[in-house]
Amino acid sequence: MSSSEAYVDVAGRSVRISSPDKVYYPDSGITKLDLATYYAAVAESVFRALANRPVALNRFPDGLGGSSFYMKHAPKGLPDWVETARVTFPSGRTGDEICVTEPATVAWAxxxxxxxxxxxxxxxxxxxxxxELRVDLDPQPGTGFPQAVEAAHEAKALFDELGMTPYVKTTGGRGLHLLVRIEPRWSFIEARRAVIAFARELERRRPDLLTTSWWKEERGERVFVDFNQMARDRMLAAAYSTRARPHALVSMPVRWAELPDVEPDDFTPRTVPSLLVKNGDAHADIDEAAFTLDALLEASARDERDHGLGDLPYPPDFPKMPGEPKRVQPSKAKNAGKPAT
Known part of the structure; x- marks a missing residue:
């Protein structure tokens, strides 16, 4: 084996890593081989988050600080063991994305x-x-991780009332992600409407803390419940994935009882493997039960019928969706009606 390559064993498969000494995270000195070795160490847990899911890769061929791009279409020349899945994008076009059918696919990534x-x-x-139902709690300027924690506990209380079990993880930033396994019986549109209904109820309970406003100018110093992360082709970072940020922070599953004491900066490829050995995977039983969206979809219908609260704006790269309100920033909509001076 030459010094320009190394091999990492991931759950029984040897994966070649070229240029293993290439630095991927300059601020922390984490190399390409370090990152592959990290994923080998957490193979079982990261595979639980990714198993048989299509995955988009945020690629930095020269490491953080170099050029980057999202790879949503599987490239040509894949190893024969790296598999794909056919997905439909918001445009209606289809494509084949990388699909994680074994832990070694992550080292290949x-x-x-x-x-x-x-x-x-x-x-x-x-x-x-x-x-999987996903709730993204995104602190806005003037708020931070403590507010995200408070918001997460409000969300957990509501999920408890609905008879659903949420699992929480850090985002690798200031926010938190809540994940709930659901029965695969509903469309993306229905799942998104369920999240909107959930978010609106949270906002009603804690308008001082939470907002559903898609427009930044209306959010204020609150935690935004990003309902559009449940739209087709919108994806959260996986549990145990690193983030493209200077210190290689990891999106880390945590237990609810631990959440008040969590420090997101503590989770990196250098610390997570030993924490996993010591504490186990906080999401180890996430696949044991799947829940229904019936109550949330009933709440969505009730919001529209009784309060006139229909759909909310989609991301700007989506085609106009049925029932969607105008995608006009409120301040621009007001100015549009003013006479020219």
Whole structure:
């Protein structure tokens, strides 16, 4: 073996890593080989988050600080053991994305320069019906991680009332992600409407803390419940994925009882493997039960019928969706009606 390559064993498969000494995270000195070795160490847990899911890769071929791009279409020349899944994009076009069918696929993604792994909330067997409900708690300027923690506990209380079990993880930044396994019986549109109904109820309970406003100018110093992370082709970083940020922070599953004492900066490829050995995977039983969206969809219908609260804006790269309000920033909409001076 030459010094220009190394091999990492991931769950029984040897994965070649070229240029193993290439630095991927300059601020922390984490190399390409370091990152592949990290994923080998957490193989079982990261595979639980990614198993049989199509995945978009945020690739930095020259490491953080170099050029980057999202790879949503599987490239040519894949190893014969790296598999794909057919997905439909918002435009209606279809494509084949990398699908994680074994833990070694993640090490192959590192070989391709992937610093972030973004799985769809679906499985390969049915890519049109999510099996995971996702709630993204995004602190706005003037707020931070403590407010995200407070918001997460409000969300957990509501999920408890609904008879649903949420799992929480850090984002690798200031926010938190809540994940709930659901029965794969509903479309992306229905799952998104369920999250909108959930978010609106949170906002009603804690308008001082939480907001559903898509427009930044209306959010204020509150935590935004990003309902559009449940839209088709919008993806959160996977549990145990690194993020493309200077210190290689990891999106880390945590237990609810631990959440008040969590420091997101503590989770990196250098610390997570030993923490996992010591504490176990906080999401180890996430696949044991799947829940229904019936109550949330009933709440969505009730919001529209009784309060006139229909759909909310989609991301700007989406085609106009049925029932969607105008995608006009409120301040611009007001100015549009003023006479010219």
């Amino acid at each position: 590192v070989q391709m320069g992937a610093l972030e792994l973004h799985p769809w909330p679906v499985r390969r067997s049915d890519t049109d019906h999510p099996d």
